[in-house]
Amino acid sequence: MRTENKYHYLLYISFIPIVINGFIYLIIGSFFPLLVALILTLTLMYSVNDNLKWKFRAVKYWGILLLLYSLLRICLSVLILIDGSGVEAYIKDQLNSWFHIQTLFFLICGWVLVKKRRML
Amino acid sequence: MRSILIFISCCVSFGLSAQHTTEVEALQKDMLARLTGQKELFAGKNIYLHQRSKSFERELSATFLFESLLRSGLKSGKHHYRKSNKYIFLDLIFKPVKGVNVYGILPATVPTEEYVIFGAHYDSEPGSPGAIDNATGVALNYAVIRQLSKLKERKVNFMVVFFDQEEDDEIGSREFAKKLKEDGKIVHSVHTSDLVGWDENGNRAVELQSPAPFLEKLYRTEAAALGIPVHITKGASSDNRSFLAEGFPTIAISEEFFKDDSTPYIHTAEDTYSTVDFGYLASVTELVYRVMKKIAADENRE
Numbered sequence A: 001m002r003t004e005n006k007y008h009y010l011l012y013i014s015f016i017p018i019v020i021n022g023f024i025y026l027i028i029g030s031f032f033p034l035l036v037a038l039i040l041t042l043t044l045m046y047s048v049n050d051n052l053k054w055k056f057r058a059v060k061y062w063g064i065l066l067l068l069y070s071l072l073r074i075c076l077s078v079l080i081l082i083d084g085s086g087v088e089a090y091i092k093d094q095l096n097s098w099f100h101i102q103t104l105f106f107l108i109c110g111w112v113l114v115k116k117r118r119m120l
Numbered sequence B: 001m002r003s004i005l006i007f008i009s010c011c012v013s014f015g016l017s018a019q020h021t022t023e024v025e026a027l028q029k030d031m032l033a034r035l036t037g038q039k040e041l042f043a044g045k046n047i048y049l050h051q052r053s054k055s056f057e058r059e060l061s062a063t064f065l066f067e068s069l070l071r072s073g074l075k076s077g078k079h080h081y082r083k084s085n086k087y088i089f090l091d092l093i094f095k096p097v098k099g100v101n102v103y104g105i106l107p108a109t110v111p112t113e114e115y116v117i118f119g120a121h122y123d124s125e126p127g128s129p130g131a132i133d134n135a136t137g138v139a140l141n142y143a144v145i146r147q148l149s150k151l152k153e154r155k156v157n158f159m160v161v162f163f164d165q166e167e168d169d170e171i172g173s174r175e176f177a178k179k180l181k182e183d184g185k186i187v188h189s190v191h192t193s194d195l196v197g198w199d200e201n202g203n204r205a206v207e208l209q210s211p212a213p214f215l216e217k218l219y220r221t222e223a224a225a226l227g228i229p230v231h232i233t234k235g236a237s238s239d240n241r242s243f244l245a246e247g248f249p250t251i252a253i254s255e256e257f258f259k260d261d262s263t264p265y266i267h268t269a270e271d272t273y274s275t276v277d278f279g280y281l282a283s284v285t286e287l288v289y290r291v292m293k294k295i296a297a298d299e300n301r302e
């Protein structure tokens, strides 16, 4: 029987922000973010419950995706900080400490999942 | 005897109009001072805004404007909107765009479903107090609706609107124009004003951008009576774009932006209260008021 360990929880927690984001956009009539979130999470859930080889590979890809996502967020923040001309004020407004905490969360999740995927 | 009477009536009417102008100027000075951080935004609350760009600053400004309209006896409301980002992939990174337009309705004194919409954006660029761009537009429209509310007869409903996020591709007015269309409102005309506080050459001229022909005629007539030179320009460079896109008869009023008599401090930290030409603002306000009064009296309506 499979036992849940802390890395499993980390994996599930790493889904939460993108799923929440998907629902936020669904409320205002945009399906795209939820569609992306569902495709990613369902593929991952399916793979994680499949054989071990696939499970490790899937978690690795998910971890890498999270790392790339956090890097994209960091790059955007830095670029806008260097030259924010032409960038909408409401975008700049969102680059606050909460945005950076979230980025850090994705970075750590991605890193840990890639490193510890065999302990899942 | 007759000439003495004419002289006296001239003096009285000049005195009344001067008093009226002073009242409008005082009202507009107070509103501009509060919107640009010269005075506290709400009396006794120690909040000073030095820009109206961040979400919380825009929300505070919206509340201030909403309360100002309420105090003026108008049926007022806030139109909140949330929408996707300009590029769909940004929805995966950023929160939805959100903002609030503020409106006040002055009902007609006779039964009619027809509305005249006039307004200005209240947001500013980051780092700019946005005095001329566009607290002047806000103050203009606020003074106009207050004056209209004193009319005994209005054959059309008036709606004053303060738009959010003009500086971000006119998001606020676009959402408002869409809402007007969806609600099936019967719109007589839409008048937007942006940048109405600079007149270095002292000619009091205004630019009217892409006016509907019947509106151009109305403005030209009233401007001629006031001795205000008028320039017609093409295109759409402010909130008027949103209403033109939805097919409403539209006109935009501004200082001489294309004729190079416009604030040099636009979108900078120097766009401050002290650079505003309040006499010019009052003069444009009088022009817009007279046009509205004409429309209210059912003249030149299409």
Ligand SMILES: [Zn+2]
Pocket: B121, B133, B134, B166, B194, B195, B238
């Ligand atoms: Zn403007």
